[in-house]
Amino acid sequence: MKLFSAYRVLALVVGVLLAFCTVVALMKYLLPDGSSLQQFGSDASVMWAVHGWVFMIYVVVAFLLSRRAGWTPQFTILALVAGLVPLLIFWVEHRVAARVKAENPELAGTA
Structure with a gap:
C-alpha cells in the first residue's frame, strides 16, 4: 500500500475510533451508575487501547x-496531533489530501 493511501486509511480509522471512544467515555462517566448504557461505556473503554496502538502507527505514517x-x-505537527482531538482528524485529512494532490501528485498516485 502506498504511503498516502495508508495515511488516509489510518486517519479514517483513528478518527472513527476516537469519536467512538469519546462517546463511550461520556456514557461511562455521565450516565447513572448501573444503567445498561453506562455499563456498555465501561465495557467498551478497552477501545482506548486500540485507538492508542492505531494512533502510534498513524503518527509514524x-x-x-x-x-x-x-x-x-x-x-x-497539526497532522500528527489531529488524532488526539475528536473529529479534528477528518478536517486535517481533507487538508492533507488536497495539499498532497496539489503539491505532490506523485505521492497521491495522480501524476
Missing part, C-alpha cells in the same frame, strides 16, 4: 508522509 511531501513543521 504521517511523519514519513510529511518528510516525503516537504511539509512545514507547523503543518506536520
Whole structure:
C-alpha cells in the first residue's frame, strides 16, 4: 500500500475510533451508575487501547508522509496531533489530501 493511501486509511480509522471512544467515555462517566448504557461505556473503554496502538502507527505514517511531501513543521505537527482531538482528524485529512494532490501528485498516485 502506498504511503498516502495508508495515511488516509489510518486517519479514517483513528478518527472513527476516537469519536467512538469519546462517546463511550461520556456514557461511562455521565450516565447513572448501573444503567445498561453506562455499563456498555465501561465495557467498551478497552477501545482506548486500540485507538492508542492505531494512533502510534498513524503518527509514524504521517511523519514519513510529511518528510516525503516537504511539509512545514507547523503543518506536520497539526497532522500528527489531529488524532488526539475528536473529529479534528477528518478536517486535517481533507487538508492533507488536497495539499498532497496539489503539491505532490506523485505521492497521491495522480501524476
